[in-house]
Amino acid sequence: MKKFAAGFFAGAMVLVIGTFGYLRLGLLDVRSDAPLPDMMARLLYAGIHASVRRTAPKAQNPLPRTDETLIAGGKLYLNNCVGCHGEPGKPPSDFGATFYPPAPQFPREGTKYSEAEVFWIAKHGIRRTGMGAQGPYYSDLQLWSLATFVGRLPNLPPNVLEGIQQHPAK
């Protein structure tokens, strides 16, 4: 038993010291312009999804599910999110692809997050990614309209898409 404990202790030390040594020696690759390995991507996205599901309150969207809500959210999206997340009806964002992990392209991929979760992410951001918290800049209602809109991508009603593009907000 004593030997087992000594081995256990040694194993733990080797792992911890090894990790710190690896970091300290600069062996961790930090460049963003390298492909994210599939295995890493799966772990990363699963971890973020699980954390958001655990943290985001199960809030009810206070806005009516109307075209007006979608158009209001769509205008916010067009003004502030397309740079990284891509514009509906356009090719994916080159800029979003230069982040590590890359910015998801909602107009093509949609999202597996619920509206309440999208609201929470937009408000608080996702750490260790390029997703900044938008809470300091937008009201909750604005963020809810944005969440409603993102939740409907990539299947927008045609009149909503027109409504957004006809009156681009300044």
Next chain:
Amino acid sequence: MKKFVLGFIVAILILLIGCLAYFALGFSHTRADTKPSALEISILQSAVRASVRRAAASVPNSLPANDDDLVAGGKLYVAGCQGCHGDLGGPYHEDRDLFPPTPQLPHVGTQYAEPELYWIVKHGIRMTGMSAYGPFYSEKQLWSLAAFLRRINNLPPGMLEKIRPKKTG
């Protein structure tokens, strides 16, 4: 000896599985609108620093930049970087939305050398808001930006005015 080896393996398995479970079950924190702890900052910063130093060691040293290069780099900064890294000549604003927070370069400057700055702008820093700009800038632009960044909190007199001509009227 057998028991020692067994203990060794069990410890490593428990730590690895524990880490994976911690993330997979959603116990890690995701929100970006908080501050990283001082310990986390120091561990990660030194890891990034060591990695960049290693990676940029093979980058050839740039030719010394003249004032025109600095002005060109400064204009690139104003157009492409200051949205996150802080307004040139503006007051200090704490970064409230990205985690880890973006260094406010006009105020804190940088400890990186020019070839390292060139490398960072070109390739980005993963798992931060710093994306790779290699696809968007020429080599010359990257080098002028690096030369400017190196001196950003210690610019030669008159340089700021050349980069951002004062609006008249």
